[in-house]
Amino acid sequence: MRFSKKTATICAFVLGATILATSAFADIMIGSGYYSLKNSMKTTMAKLTSEVDNFSADATISLKIDGKVFAESTSNAKFDIKNKAKESMDKNFRKGELRENYWYSDENQSIYKNFDDGSYDVFEKRKYNNETNRIIENPLEDEQVKDAEKILDAFVGSLQDAIQVEESAGKKMYVGNLSETQIPPVVNAISSFIFKYSILDEWSAKNLDVPHPKSNIYLTKATGKAIENEDGIIESAIFTASMSAQDSKGIEHIYSLDFSIDIKDVNSTIVKAPNLDGKKVTYSKEGYEFDSKYIGKYKNDIVKEEDNSFEKVGERFIEITSVENGNVKGKYYEVYNAGYEADIVRSFDFYSNYDESIHFTIIHYTNDKGEKKKGIIHRTGSQNINVSFNVTIDEDNDGYSYSNNEDGFDNTFIRIFE
Structure with missing residues (x-):
């Protein structure tokens, strides 16, 4: 398991996990909290993708079975929107092994580090139309996400008081908790289907050497917290969901999915290419089809x-x-x-x-x-x-x-x- 290079989509998913993942936060105090959180997500992604000059994002995705981590990815990413540059250091834990990934990209080049020998690959980029080419897109403008929003809106009213909203010193904090008895059957059915056939399908379970959730799948709890700062940006979010399922042998397991993200250093993040002096470097041009x-x-x-x-x-x-x-x-x-x-x-x-x-x-x-x-x-x-x-x-x-x-x-x- 590792993060996609489309870090914007990951940010949106993690920031919106309280809404998009299993509809755990699909209803708020008589609707006001729901729309407040949803609007905050939209404001956050609009500002991060087009209004601020730069920012940093630290994100973690962790999957556990019976309390033991079997896959985890962390990403420390920096985005310079103004100068169209980005940098990321990723760590991926899988099957007991830890692998690191580093990449840097701007309008002219992409740089990747090979952690096996410490060497670097530098790719000279083609000359695209950079007037419209942005380094990060707003995933909430995607048609599929807009359709998902309509579905989530339909759940409003079904989970009363799932989220509490607090405001202090110009910040808003959204806190939500759902127990097994509070989760409607339709939410359980949808989340079970997504978990079995998308998040941890049979191929992925076999590849990770973990038990595949086969039957009797249901959501046991979902908790989360999101903090919106004075500028209307969600600066941090944490979400946890746990599901019970039986494997092919009928053995019951508890599968846990944890998300967290921190948005920081807005308009004070510096993104620069790594110093390659004295390093082993292989230079090439992007997209060479023939040699x-x-x-x-x-x-x-x-x-x-x-x-x-x-x-x-x-x-x-x-x-x-x-x-x-x-x-x-x-x-x-x-x-x-x-x-x-x-x-x-x-x-x-x-x-x-x-x-x-x-x-x-x-x-x-x-x-x-x-x-x-x-x-x-x-x-x-x-x-x-x-x-x-x-x-x-x-x-x-x-x-x-x-x-x-x-x-x-x-x-x-x-x-x-x-």
């Missing part, structure tokens, strides 16, 4: 259908002649068998520009009519390639898709080893 091992010759057959049979009439060849800094150069040509000469036998050189090839490698060439055209080349399998010529790239979709304008062209080329 020198792909230099070589590739081919496929030109096939024609005759008299209800397939006849090989020639061969197509791709030669990749150089790959430097992600830029590919090569040539394409056709060879026809005697008696099957084509009106036009194509042959041309092509090249790619690394900075242009954001989602796939775009190649440029000039066809037999002297027209400048574009194509696509990418890897398939371990050593073969796919090549398409005369393509139209969907610029309105940020170049994520393209269409091939050549019918009957086999775009799979097999590596030739001589």
Whole structure:
């Protein structure tokens, strides 16, 4: 178990655990506390993702069985919204082993530390449209989260006085406790389903070498506390939920899920790249699809259908002649068998520009009519390639898709080893 790189989503989940996890806090004192806490969550995520200059977040997720921790992740993250930089140190405990992860990212580079040997990998980033590229998105604006909010609103009124709201020195504290007898059957049913098939499904349980919750699953308790500061930001939150379940052998276990998060150093967090002087560093560019091992010759057959049979009439060849800094150069040509000469036998050189090839490698060439055209080349399998010529790239979709304008062209080329 480890944190997702989308730390914003984790923050939102942990901050909103009192609402989103099993509806434990789905009802507040005659509705006022519920909407106050929900609005505080929305304010928190809006400010952290777009209004403050920077902040830090420390988060922990822990899973226990019968009181013993079997998986735990901690994340100490720093976000510089203004300068689009972020840094995180993560620790993941699983199967009795502790692994550490460190990464740093800004507009120009991503840096990862290899804790096995202390070396670093530095990836130079592609040049995206940085005007709209934010380092952290507001997950509460996601359509699925908005739909979940509507479902949670439907529970208001079913769990009276689940949360107490206190206010002191400009801060609000939300405290909630639910015992087994206070949890409605519908909440138990939903939380049991999510726990069995999502949080700790059979594959995950086997992978973690822990008993899988098989039957008689129900929520035994849920407690939590969230503190909102003077600026309307939830600066800390703690949530715990416990479930009882029987494994495949009928043995009963208590599964506990703990969340905690602290938001701190708002507008005083400093994020900077690590000092790599004297370190072992491997430099590369982000998204290299090809390197020198792909230099070589590739081919496929030109096939024609005759008299209800397939006849090989020639061969197509791709030669990749150089790959430097992600830029590919090569040539394409056709060879026809005697008696099957084509009106036009194509042959041309092509090249790619690394900075242009954001989602796939775009190649440029000039066809037999002297027209400048574009194509696509990418890897398939371990050593073969796919090549398409005369393509139209969907610029309105940020170049994520393209269409091939050549019918009957086999775009799979097999590596030739001589």
